[in-house]
Amino acid sequence: MNQLEQIYNNAEVNTKIKILEDVDRYLGSKEMMPSYKEYLSERFHYIDQIWVNVWLNKITVKISKQEKKKYLSEKGYETENVDRKIINHLFRTEMRDFQPFNTLDWLNDMFESKNEDWAERYAKARAHYLQKAKEEELQRKKYRIREDIEEKIDEIIERDYSLLYLHIRHMASKQLASDFKNKIRYLKVDTFALEEKLEETGSFDADDYSIMGDFFEELTGNIHKALYWGKGYFEYETFYYVYKNNLSGFLSDSLQTLVLQNLPHHLYDEYEEIYEKPLTGKSVKKLIAHILQDLNDSFFESIQEEYVKDLLKLADIPFIPEVHKELLEKDIADRERKKAEEQAEQQRKKEEEERMLAYIFGQEYSPSVERAKRYVLHIGETNTGKTHHALEGMKSASSGMYLAPLRLLALEVYDKLNREAVPCSLKTGEEEKEVTGSEHLSCTVEMFYEKDYYDVIVIDEAQMITDKDRGFSWYKAITKANANEVHIIGSRSAKSMMLQLLGDADIELNEYSRDIPLEVEAKEFKFAHVRKGDALICFSRKRVLETASRLQQEGHSVSMIYGAMPPETRKKQVQRFIKGETSIIVSTDAIGMGLNLPIRRIVFLENEKFDGTKRRTLTSQEVKQIAGRAGRKGLYNIGKVAFTKDIKRMMALLEMEDAPVHSFAIAPTNTVFERFQRYYRDLGTFFELWDKFESPRGTKKAALTEERDLYERIRGTEIEAKLGLMDLYGFLHLPFSKKEHDLIRQWEETMYAIIDGEELPEPRIKNRNLEELELTYKAIGLHLLFLYRLDQKTEALYWERLREEISDHVHERLKTDITELFRKCRKCGKKLPWEHEYQICDECHSSRSRRRYHYYKR
Incomplete structure (x- = not known):
């Protein structure tokens, strides 16, 4: 290992250097020269250890992991899949005794029996030590004198802090007077929008500003470079930067002069003696640098709070500290008084607003039961006959409303x-x-009118009281029902909330349980297992159509249900299933509310749904509501439930105890608007107050998002100007699909026709495909909402008939269009197998992954 030899040589050189450094430190610290033997007796152990430390540190860092493993393998160690720390430990152990360098032999060769060399070494080491000690002492003296001067500077600043601020204030006042007289005011723009040419708007007026901070936001007309998050940007300059820079420079000069004039003479002398040069303004600036920033920030913050008019009056008054001090004290007193008055006014307005909010909203949303003499609660699971029993009570009454x-x-x-x-x-x-x-009258819950009397009122799906957008309709119906008897139908989760709302009213509680048990299948569902009487559940229109197409192509007859489907079409689809014309039904969760069908088995093709914000797992209540549709007494005496995956988790949701409902939704009522109009007349203010109103405990406010979005389209237009507040809100609140751009446009065009006294524009009829037919159905529905609201019932009859025709077309198109559907990649359009889990093909997915890889690699 040539590398090992090279490292060894380097370690040897470094060891010698460290030993000689230790010799010099030892000798330099002694007033009398010690002998070489004395040095060895005291430092032997340290010298002996130097080589081991230097050698092992170098060998650990310089040798690669692979080289270490190779070396250890040659020594018989197992190195595969061994932790790096263990490899290092083994390698250091092996290297500890690798050709040890004998430090004592080398040191003896250098100095043993070489008294002259030792004496020469001592002389140089001692001289270096004394020189270094002298330099350190000088540095200590410099540090002490700087500390003394800085301490005195702190005393000067503390003593003359007010005087310094008076100087700064006067300087700012003269600068302000000059700017108001000579500078041009520009139209405010985004400071980064350099492509926008500044537009002059005249000169400055003191009445336009309260405090200096307001004026500092104005543009100077120049461009400067500023730092944001460590990066430099060019932007339009504001007076904030001009005044801050000017103040900083003026304060630096003023403080420098103040310090030079007030430092004791002995500090000047000591400084000159130690530094061998006089104390100058430049030196003082360095000494006050650490103080200056904090002082500058403090003064500038105070300047920003100064009233513009106070500083303008100050500009022509000669700077006499006593006079300016008196003026500052008077201005501060006036400012504090104004602030106290402003705070008192704000508190008064806040209290007045709280009283107003309590009057407009608070009284309306305190749970109370009115008019109804008797309440009958029908509480239980899905498909237990709750609605049937409630309707029987209504049918036998002299008058009733569902x-x-x-x-x-x-x-x-x-x-x-x-x-x-x-x-x-x-x-x-x-x-x-x-x-x-x-x-008798059957209607949607939004059509409830509290002044209409009925012998019996039936309110279905009462657990919907928690819905953030529609829940208040149930709350109003339950608490304001004008009837002898009110039947309330709801899930077990709604029981405690209903009892809480009804309080001491006369209540009959009927609780229902399923006669038909639910049985969850142990095996994951596969399409090959589909049988007559199955209801396959997924959570998008697209998935419903694709699934129905697949089943039809495999020879099954299918009915479909999804939210965008016209109710008449849905009814026909359901009837085909009931009559046995179709053997399978494919549906969204729309099947879970109110539809009693001969379903043998509910199959969840998905365990998640998109709730408008995010994709999430189904809740326990959602699983129960849908699964409860399985089973039909006398036909299927066991309701079966199947899942495609995560059977245990979904079964746990199905068997989970219903969590009680603890809050209900509230929304604006006519009474609220009547009270609001005693204060204001515009909806913009109403929405602001609705946001400020704190929802009472146990309630949650409707977001009114759709109403706000529509309002923003017509805010400030003739529509708002010509319509009364409650009429306008009524049109904003119309129940139509506000996510459809075509319907939004139709709504707006109709609103303009209403205020102009013209005939309402007819909805556009489109029928090229299923989607257009469904949109046309919605468009006619919106048109009918307007016609009935405007009491144009004769005209409405024609459009109702036309809508029924559109519904028939949808029904027919479902039969034909479904057969032509297939799953395709949303990226390239390639046909996908029905079993393919994702919305894109493997090729597009791989291509996207490669692009991401190269992007992150770059």
């Missing part, structure tokens, strides 16, 4: 009651069907 979470369910109850010879009307916002002689 409140549904979905338009589809309102339609189902409307059809059911009329089939059973109970005349029932329908009202969902998008359609109104008046039935002659009807005393």
Whole structure:
């Protein structure tokens, strides 16, 4: 190992150097020359150890791991898969006795019996030691004199701190007066936007500013370089930098002069004696450098808080410390008084705002039950007959109203009651069907109006009270129901919340359990296992259509359900499954609410869903709501549930005890708007106050995100100017899909037609494919929302019929379009196998991975 020999030679040289350094240190510290034997007797152990330390350190660092392993292997050690620390330890152990260098022999050759050489070494070492001691003593004296001077400087600053600030304040006042007189004011822009040419807006006016900090934000018209996060940028200069730099320079000069004038003479003499040169202003600047930054920051912060008008008055007054001190004290007193007045005013406004918020919002959201004489709770799992029992109570009443979470369910109850010879009307916002002689009404929960009286009111899916956007509709219906008897249907999780809301009311509690048990299959579901009566669940329209297409191509007849599907189409799809025209149903979680179907087995193709923000695992309540649709008494006496993966985890969610609901959602009401209009008239302020209002304990505010987004489109336009506050909010609150750009545009065009007194623009009819038909259905639905809100019922009948035709077209297109579907790579469009887990093909995935690799490598 040539490298080993080279390291050995280097270690030998370094060892000799360290020994001679030790000799010099030892000799230099002695007033009388010790003998060579005396040195050896005291330093022998250290000298002996020097070689080992130098040699082992060098050999450990310089020799590579591979060379160490090779050397150790030759010595018979096992080195494969051995930790680096162990390799180093073994190697150092082997090297410890490798050709040891005899330090004592070498040192004896140098000095033993060589008294003259030893004496010469002592003389040089002692001289060097004494010279170094002299230099160190001088440095100590310099340090002491600097400490004495700095201590005196601190005393001077503490004594004359106010005087220094008076100087700075006067300087700033003269600079400000000059700038107001001579400088041009520019329109404020982003300081980094150098491509924008500055626009002059005239001269400065003291009335435009309160404190100096406000003025410092103005632009000087120049460009300068500034540092941000350690990088230099060019930007438009503000007066902040000008005044800060000027203040820093002026303070440095003022403090330097003050120190030179007030230092005691003996410090000047001592400084000159030690440094062999006089104490000058330049030297003082170095001594005050560490103090100057803090002092500068403190003074500049005070200057920023000065009132602009106070400094402008100060500019023409000659600098007489006593006069300026008196003026500063008066200005500070006035400033404190103004601040106290401002704080008192702010506190008054805050208290006034709190009273206003309590008046506008607080009274409306204190849980209280009004009007209803008796409440009947129907609490239990999905598919346990809760809704059936509640409707039976409503059917036998002289008048009744059913409140549904979905338009589809309102339609189902409307059809059911009329089939059973109970005349029932329908009202969902998008359609109104008046039935002659009807005393019963089926509607969506948003259509509830608290002043309408019914003998019996049925409120379905009460656990929806927690929904952040729609929950308040359930809260209002439950607490404001004007009826002799109110039936509330909900899951077990809603029980405690319902009892809390109803308080001391007359309550009958009916709890339901499934007659048909659920059984989770032990094996993971595969498509080859699909059977008649299965409901396959996934969580996107695209996945529903792809799955249905796959099943049809494999010879199965399929019904489909998804959120964007028209309710009439959904009804037809469901009827085909019920009648046995289709053997399998593919659905999103829309199946979990209100649809009682002859389902043998619920199959979860996915365990996660996108909730509008992120993709997450299904909740226990979601799994139960969907899985509960399995089983039909007399047909399937066991409801089966299957998963494609993570069976144990999903089974745990299914068997988990329902967590009780502890809070409900609140949203603005007509009463809230009526109170608000006693103070303000614009929705922008309303949204601001809604944000400030602290939701009472046990409640959570609706975000009103969609209403705000729509409002921003028409804020400050004729629409806002010509419509009353409550009318405008009513139009913002219309229940349509506000994520569809075409529908947003239609809404806006219709709003302009309303305020201009023109006919409402007709929705655009598109029918080239399934997506366009579904969008057309939504567009007609939005048009109907406007027509019914404007009481144009005759016109609405035509569009209802047209919408039914569109629904029929959707139904037919589902039959044809599904057969042509296939899974394809979203990147290249290549056809993918049905079993392929991802949305892109392997080739595109590999290509993307290679690009990422090269990107990070660069």
